[in-house]
Amino acid sequence: MAAGQAVIGVSGATGQLGEMIVRTLRAQYPDIPVVALVRDLAKGAPLAAIGAELRHFDYDEPGTLAPALAGIDKLLLISGNAVGERERQHRAVIEAAKEAGVGLIAYTSVLRASETSLPIAAEHKATEAILKEVGVPHVLLRHGWYCENYLFRIQAAVDHGTLPTCAGDGLISAAPRADFAQGAVAVLTSREDQAGKVYELAGSTSFTFDDLAAEATRLSGRPVTCVQLSKPAFEAALVEIGTPPFVAALIAKSDMGACDGGLFDESRTLEKLIGRPTTPMSEVMAHTLRP
Ligand SMILES: NC(=O)c1ccc[n+]([C@@H]2O[C@H](COP(=O)([O-])OP(=O)(O)OC[C@H]3O[C@@H](n4cnc5c(N)ncnc54)[C@H](OP(=O)(O)O)[C@@H]3O)[C@@H](O)[C@H]2O)c1
The missing domain is CATH 3.90.25.10 (UDP-galactose 4-epimerase, domain 1)
Known part of the structure; x- marks a missing residue:
């Protein structure tokens, strides 16, 4: 499918990063259909007002997940903010994406997740392993710290x-959220096949x-x-x-x-993106x- 026609879904769309990504997609790629996946439909109203489709999507309510992903070609899975619960939550989303036939998951992981000693990385490493295990084509957006x-x-x-x-x-090597948002948009709208790619993103x-x-x-x-x-x-x-x-x-x-x-x-990967x-x-x- 041509990049301009793929339907993009964004989870965590009412969060600080997710909202920036939905707004950037709508402003820069108005022809691309965007689905804002939100656990609180009322909070998502401003995103509907700029032309995103709102769908109820709660990582803790597995029944909401696969139906909300119907017709989505590329899913940006923004890691959850409930530290300690995220491996279970992300597994539920990834399994639902497989069931719904999502073509690509882009996952916001952590910088050098495979070897980092940052304790916060454990759930990201586990999620990367689940992406492999479940077998959905995926691209890793490994984020450094936000300014x-x-x-x-x-x-x-x-x-x-x-x-x-x-x-x-x-x-x-920090960068503001807005730059990571622009990086995610570049990957989601790229005409190149992104499956299997790993981006180490930092300032x-x-x-x-x-x-x-x-x-x-x-x-x-x-x-x-x-x-x-x-x-x-x-x-x-x-x-x-x-x-x-x-x-x-x-x-x-x-x-x-x-x-x-x-x-x-010092790879400047985000800068290149x-x-x-x-x-x-x-x-x-x-x-x-x-x-
Ligand atoms: N690299 C860094 O420096 C850094 C810093 C902070 C966070 N992070 C990570 O990056 C992610 C995005 O950052 P952010 O600043 O946008 O975080 P945020 O503002 O806290 O947004 C998190 C989003 O996740 C949603 N969410 C939480 N639990 C959910 C659930 N059970 N089901 C569905 N959605 C759920 C929230 O929904 P509601 O709007 O309904 O609450 C919100 O939209 C964070 O979640 C965290 O994993 C990275």
């Missing part, structure tokens, strides 16, 4: 003068936490110092300021991942930081 992950911490650092971390000199430029503190100082005009702590001390400090322990553990593990090089990538360098962290900060 937006750091904005809350950077704002707090401007407010308090310190940016604590346990990331050491670890380089982070064109990289930064350390020292770089973030320096940029926060420059942009805000207020001194911000990066403070390196051990992982346990950093995690305890996060809990002390009111971060829920589960979230504190995730942040500390993520910073340790950066320390171990797990968030660094979208035809321009990704938006640098400094620019994302300039648009969001309050002095």
